[in-house]
Amino acid sequence: MEARDPERRLTRPGGRTAVSQHLGLLPALAVLLLLYGGAVLGALRVSLIPLGGGTGELTLDAWGAVFADPTFLDALAFTIRITVIATAISALLALLLALSVRDRGLLARVSSAGPVPVPHLLVATVAVLWLAPGGIADRVLGGLPLNPIRDPGGSGVILVYVFKETPFIALLLLASLGRSVRQREEAARVLGANRLQAFTWVLWPALRAPLLLGSLIVAAFTIGSFEVPLAVGPSYPQTLAGWAFEATRGDLISGEGEAAAALLVAGALAVALAAISARFARNVEGG
Amino acid sequence: MAERIWKAAGWMAVGLLIVLPGLSLVLQSFANSWRAPAVFPQEFGLRGFEIAFSSAGAIGAGLDSLAVASATTALCLVLAWPAARALAQCGIARSPLVVLVIALPLLMPPYLAGFGLTEWFIRLGLDATVIGLVLAHTVLALPYAVIILTFGFGSHLRELEEMADLAGLSRLRRLAWVSLPSVRPTLATAALLSFLVSWSQYGPSLAVGGGRATLPVVMLPFIRTDPQVAAALGMLFIVPAMLVLVWAVRSQRNPL
Numbered sequence: 341m342e343a344r345d346p347e348r349r350l351t352r353p354g355g356r357t358a359v360s361q362h363l364g365l366l367p368a369l370a371v372l373l374l375l376y377g378g379a380v381l382g383a384l385r386v387s388l389i390p391l392g393g394g395t396g397e398l399t400l401d402a403w404g405a406v407f408a409d410p411t412f413l414d415a416l417a418f419t420i421r422i423t424v425i426a427t428a429i430s431a432l433l434a435l436l437l438a439l440s441v442r443d444r445g446l447l448a449r450v451s452s453a454g455p456v457p458v459p460h461l462l463v464a465t466v467a468v469l470w471l472a473p474g475g476i477a478d479r480v481l482g483g484l485p486l487n488p489i490r491d492p493g494g495s496g497v498i499l500v501y502v503f504k505e506t507p508f509i510a511l512l513l514l515a516s517l518g519r520s521v522r523q524r525e526e527a528a529r530v531l532g533a534n535r536l537q538a539f540t541w542v543l544w545p546a547l548r549a550p551l552l553l554g555s556l557i558v559a560a561f562t563i564g565s566f567e568v569p570l571a572v573g574p575s576y577p578q579t580l581a582g583w584a585f586e587a588t589r590g591d592l593i594s595g596e597g598e599a600a601a602a603l604l605v606a607g608a609l610a611v612a613l614a615a616i617s618a619r620f621a622r623n624v625e626g627g
Numbered sequence: 628m629a630e631r632i633w634k635a636a637g638w639m640a641v642g643l644l645i646v647l648p649g650l651s652l653v654l655q656s657f658a659n660s661w662r663a664p665a666v667f668p669q670e671f672g673l674r675g676f677e678i679a680f681s682s683a684g685a686i687g688a689g690l691d692s693l694a695v696a697s698a699t700t701a702l703c704l705v706l707a708w709p710a711a712r713a714l715a716q717c718g719i720a721r722s723p724l725v726v727l728v729i730a731l732p733l734l735m736p737p738y739l740a741g742f743g744l745t746e747w748f749i750r751l752g753l754d755a756t757v758i759g760l761v762l763a764h765t766v767l768a769l770p771y772a773v774i775i776l777t778f779g780f781g782s783h784l785r786e787l788e789e790m791a792d793l794a795g796l797s798r799l800r801r802l803a804w805v806s807l808p809s810v811r812p813t814l815a816t817a818a819l820l821s822f823l824v825s826w827s828q829y830g831p832s833l834a835v836g837g838g839r840a841t842l843p844v845v846m847l848p849f850i851r852t853d854p855q856v857a858a859a860l861g862m863l864f865i866v867p868a869m870l871v872l873v874w875a876v877r878s879q880r881n882p883l
Binding site: 361362363364365368369371372373375376379380381382383386440441444448451454457458459460461462466468469470476478479480503557564565566567570571572584585588599600603604606607610614 | 644
């Protein structure tokens with residue numbers, strides 16, 4: 341009965357209601373801890389204990405082998421490269437896109453978000469159709485300055501990610517560019533701020549957090565990228581996830597352990613990036 | 628004048644980046660022959676769809692994908708509902724550790740989840756089953772569902788529910804008449820994202836799915852080898868995603 345008493349709920353937020361509401365977190369947390377925790381621990385175990393045979397003792401052989409393997413180091417460098425470039429370009433274009441459609445009608449906003457629900461593999465299919473040697477762009481323009489598809493520099497992979505992620509970040513930015521921001525901006529202009537000052541003092545503080553969050557999600561996604569590089573990327577170098585997949589298909593005994601180690605390196609990279617972003621966001625807010 | 632140039636540039640961008648690629652995909656799926664340097668296909672036909680349906684097994688894979696994505700969506704919403712309510716309404720629940728556990732699957736490579744789960748699933752007999760795929764996809768879609776739903780459980784819903792309590796509604800009626808209609812737009816967005824995350828998942832499906840291939844797994848090799856089949860599979864790939872999108876956008880209307 342206590343929980344149903346509205347008076348009590350309004351005046352005492354920490355009663356039975358709060359406790360039972362906390363319990364609501366349990367199912368989701370349990371599923372995530374059990375399945376995701378299980379997955380990460382499973383990968384960690386595979387990287388430390390060789391599959392099939394062996395003495396079952398912990399060994400760092402797989403980790404040693406991975407970091408001594410030049411193809412892995414190339415994959416690491418390639419992954420970081422496409423992540424940095426794709427994230428930076430997407431963030432910049434998203435900023436421009438959000439600022440240019442924010443005062444437009446619904447149609448412009450909806451079209452600017454168009455690629456968000458389209459699966460990556462579909463974008464990859466269209467990219468091949470247009471940008472491959474002999475593709476439509478090649479035929480219409482009579483030659484392309486570069487060959488993005490299977491480009492060892494990763495430009496095709498970067499293009500697909502930029503096309504997919506720019507609208508995603510722009511969507512996050514638009515969500516925080518509400519009317520109150522517009523009003524504050526106008527107030528600043530009335531008080532004599534020029535465009536640059538209005539941007540630095542009003543817009544940028546509103547955009548910083550969603551831009552950081554969006555960039556982080558995009559960067560993490562690109563670090564773990566797997567299918568887009570398989571579809572439009574070079575056969576060498578690979579991304580970390582692609583390298584791991586290849587390893588599982590190579591040596592049956594040592595391959596699994598090395599694949600696990602490579603995937604955990606990619607995961608650690610993403611988590612480190614998140615930690616740095618969280619640090620950065622706090623510093624910015626504090627200072 | 629500047630306004631008109633902006634408008635024209637905007638429409639050109641939409642045409643070049645959205646309409647043209649979309650149309651070219653449709654064209655490609657029906658192009659039995661489209662050799663360089665022709666800008667338009669030489670011969671139209673259903674070869675792409677025939678191969679997609681026969682040797683590629685698109686129907687089985689599509690149905691599996693649909694079943695997995697629907698079940699994943701339902702499971703995510705059921706799990707995310709109480710979690711989001713707790714996150715939105717009690718500040719203590721938002722401890723860094725809780726946030727980290729929820730966000731981790733968003734940060735780490737999806738293939739890692741599939742890879743790490745594969746061995747457990749083989750031991751449990753869940754590999755290459757729809758249930759195994761649903762569980763693997765749920766881990767990856769659940770964070771999105773929780774985060775989005777958290778936005779819907781603000782003070783507005785709390786006030787409405789308190790009014791319902793004052794009016795003496797039972798818990799079930801409160802849920803059906805007040806809570807559900809009030810969070811419907813957010814619920815629809817969470818459902819949309821859960822569906823899309825599952826629908827377009829590749830790495831985990833490849834790892835956990837074993838012999839049971841979902842649509843993305845069937846589609847990928849064709850992107851490299853036979854673009855017409857890839858485009859045909861792509862059309863099958865995009866239609867359900869768009870239908871769910873339309874449904875989600877329609878559900879945004881008339882919230883309480």
